[in-house]
Amino acid sequence: MQPLVVIIFGGSGDLTKRKLMPSLYMLFKREELPEHFAILSIARTSFTNEEYRKHIREHLRKYTKTEEFNTEYADNFLKSVYHETLDPSSEDAYPALKKRLDELDNTIDNPGNYLYYLATPPVLYETIPLLLQKAGLNRPTEKKPGFKRIIVEKPFGHDLESARHLDHIYTSIFDENQIFRIDHFLGKETVQNILALRFANVVLEPLWNRNYIHHIEITAVENMGVEQRGGFYDQTGALKDMVQSHLLQVLAVCAMEPPVSFDADSFRNEIVKVYQSLKPMTPKEIRSQVVRGQYTASDAGKKHFSAYRQEEKVDPHSRTETYVAMQVNISNWRWDGVPFYIRTGKQMPTQVSEIVIHFKQTPHIMFSSLTHCPHPNRMIIRLNPNEGVVFTLSMKIPGSGFNMGEVPVEFTYDSLGGVPTGDAYARLLEDCIQGETTLFTRSDAVEASWRFLDPILQLWAQDPKIPLYGYPAGSWGPGAADRIIREEGTWTNPCKNLTKTNLYCEL
Template sequence: MDNNHIHVIFGASGDLTKRKLIPALYSLYLNKMLPEKFLIVGAARTEISSASFRELMIESIKKYYKSGDFSRLKEFADHLLYEQIQYDDLNSYNYLNQRLEELRTRSNINGNTIFYLSTPPDLYYKIPENLALVGLNREDNGWKRIIVEKPFGYDLDSALQLKEILLKHWKEEQIFRIDHYLGKETVQNLLVTRFSNGIFEPLWNRNYIHHIEITAAENIGVENRGGYYDNIGALRDMIQNHLLQVVGLVAMEPPSSLEPLSIRNEILKVFQSLRPIKIEEVSSIAVRGQYTSSTINNEYIKGYREENHINPESRTETYAAIKFFIDNWRWGGVPFYIRTGKRLPVQVTEVVIHFKPTPHFLFSRNNIYEACNKLIIRIQPDEGMLLEIGIKTPGQGFDVQNIDLDFKYAELASQRLPEAYERLLYDTIKGDNTLFARTEEVIAAWKFLTPVIDAWKNNHSIPLYGYPAGTWGPLEANKLFDEKNISWHYPCRNLSNNNTYCEL
């Protein structure tokens, strides 16, 4: 297949382009994963020349590309161009269309084009429509693909509006809703772990699994995103997209094949099986919190309401935890717990599968659940897997202790671990949409969380708990667990420190 193409990045003067997109594309070029003929056209309101844009991108690659190999940087930069555009002016898109035709003729590239929306979300409605009005969605002389960054709407109504606008002008297979979590190697390894290992698949159901928890913790605050974040919050920012997509991979049925449609169909079935949340039960199945000031290592850490561009009376949650069920034959009765938060002790994302205790536990333990096997799939950092099992403590008697059997991707010294955006951009070029959210998934996720969003917005009797920066969120989140001897797993940055409580 001819994958020679032009890659147009809207919002090319922004932070995402400099930090992630251009370094990822350079890495693909360095590793000979881009086609022979390609061009990258930056487009934004900023008035700069192509030469200045190249210099800015060269500096960005030097700063953010981690491998430090800049041996092909100069020749990569020769593929970079820049065009100024006014996003709400149709004449700008007509000019862009003409310019792309000139570049295709000059470089002998057919109509294959990727449009990346690295812009504020309000432009997701305008740019795809204007591109279509000038014919840049038509595939008569090559494929056309559009990449949309999250958030995919602010709520259910806006998500439905975005769906209507996108599908009015673009086919579903042309739309790539990018979720960088799904580009991480360990997230993709969920499929391999489940479906290639005979010891796991027979146990991956309600008969052997007690509960599942997924954590996405950040040790930073809102930084310079205060104006944006105060209108979004943790539930929309992380759970609605990233974590529910991970739930889909953990809980899906075996696909009939590894074709993208087969995998996406099974993920959609999980979303369609989520037990609807009743608005009157929100206070018992969801907990929200907001970080307060604290002192960490003799350094004063601001509370959320002290951050720049934050309403001093804000009720936006920086921590969200939720308990829910998937009503199907595989998972009936198994609780899922997901949480995310800012200013937690460590930056870590992981899935923990808690297996049930043995039917008749012979060995004395203060808490039988401490003896249960756990499978920990670490998504970031220190990517890898860990299986916790019980063994006899050396000496007399049958005292039992837990040990960890672990594997880390860093141990594969001969293998390169690509960045998430690198993998997803490469998949877009190939036309593989396996790891991208489809329209029905986005709408199902919004429908599922709408009762929580509405209750937190309208019912002020539901508490917003404070938690000191550097702790694991409000203690009330432990009340989501039905059994008193169970609480959240507290991960450390180092996967091997599984049994250590990590605090800043």
């Protein structure tokens, strides 16, 4: 691999400490970084190189798995980590940045291969690319012929208009193959395994359609509040923070048609087709098929949970949603008539992301001793934690008579003998270093997702009578969300443990 400089804007921030540096360290430990590399942190916070290395070392120890942290590897990794105290929003800072990059290029013999990571508040997503362009750091030059790539965190825009505006800026400064809009859900091994599950098993793909599937649930919930992100979250909310990116991405992977091959264009073309098939909602449907909520103070067990409006940097009269549940319909040949129920929320009883495929009921009661059809088959695809798949079958219970029971057919990743599921950020960073764009969101997908969600945001803004339901922190959300799925039964409230849920439920 060619030499490389990774430039992290927001190098003193939470994302860098918790995710980026531990992921880059893991790539270094696995020898998946170039032999000659440098990581340059850019932030207004003042550090010397040694102070910053000490600061990052503490967080590597904290956020890296105990069995993965090695003092010798960490020290060697940190020798290539540097910090520059600059204001990334100021044009005056970029000549100093350019000079620092020249020094690092000379140190590691780098031809100008730069990977920019915007780990900053979204307000800087527009500013930094424009200033990089003014400094001549956005494209290869005769003296610096190396690649220039930029990684942007979600949310990419806050509505359709802002997403189009942001996309216009980026595509005028960079080529599309230089832009990496990151969604770490697509970096998860279990999300990618949905493709293998669907398209590598002939027994499943013929069933994966409206003829055999009754409805699908997608849940991504957290058992924590907004923590130190109150200022950001209060301007964003669950719909923009989770639904527009993570949940619609997972829905698209579930619903997509098989790509011709697993390459960037083929895969992303099929993802976009799903987004374009999302059935637009009328105001009446938004009122009946979308429920929003906000967590309130509660005492669950021996612990007291503060209300969202009591969180640091949150408006005490905030109407920002921390929970969203909605019914989504896809208008195409495969999925017409199959509702997708998606929900996300903070301060839930546990932290779980999973997909539940509910198959249709058997059409006929074959066994005369039964008063009802056996339970429909279900497939649970657990994205985290306890990653794996459970498929329930109806079987006869041993003994006299013909009583039926559900039997789970289970697979968990930890049964593979310790093979790690990997870190999503590490996987995506490695892809970006190699110029592999398959698992990164394309601009037309971003626009299509905002086009679907924009009417919801607009109606919420225009009609203050649309309820924002309170729900006690530590509960499964507002009771009003049950009405969305009542026709199908109830929501599947998952346990933290994927298997043996008939014996115990860990939260």
